[in-house]
Amino acid sequence: MQLSEMAQELRANRHAFPNRWTSPHQGYAIILEELDELWEEIRMKTERRSAVHMRQECIQIAAMSIRFIEDLLDPDEDEIIG
Structure with missing residues (x-):
């Protein structure tokens, strides 16, 4: 189930942003943004998570x-392509 959700997320992202990433720095920044959003959720008090x-x-x-x-x-x- 998680793999199919991940594949769906990847397809949706490619549809919304069809251009290839141009550099590892760009890729890192995008992954870091998602990681920061996870970290924000983790830092919440247990009852609010x-x-x-x-x-x-x-x-x-x-x-x-x-x-x-x-x-x-x-x-x-x-x-590295980018």
């Missing part, structure tokens, strides 16, 4: 990590 929100952020982090690999790393060589 949302498992649904944390799960959603984790799925977004996974999807953006896959996008980093697909957009910036050549699978056939040890090269």
Whole structure:
């Protein structure tokens, strides 16, 4: 289930932002933004935390990590595309 949600998130992100990422710095910044959103949820008091929100952020982090690999790393060589 999580993998299909991650794939759906990746497709939605590619639809909303169709241009390839241009650099590892851009990819890092996008992943960091999602990680910061997870961290904000984690820092909340226990009774205010949302498992649904944390799960959603984790799925977004996974999807953006896959996008980093697909957009910036050549699978056939040890090269960075961006």
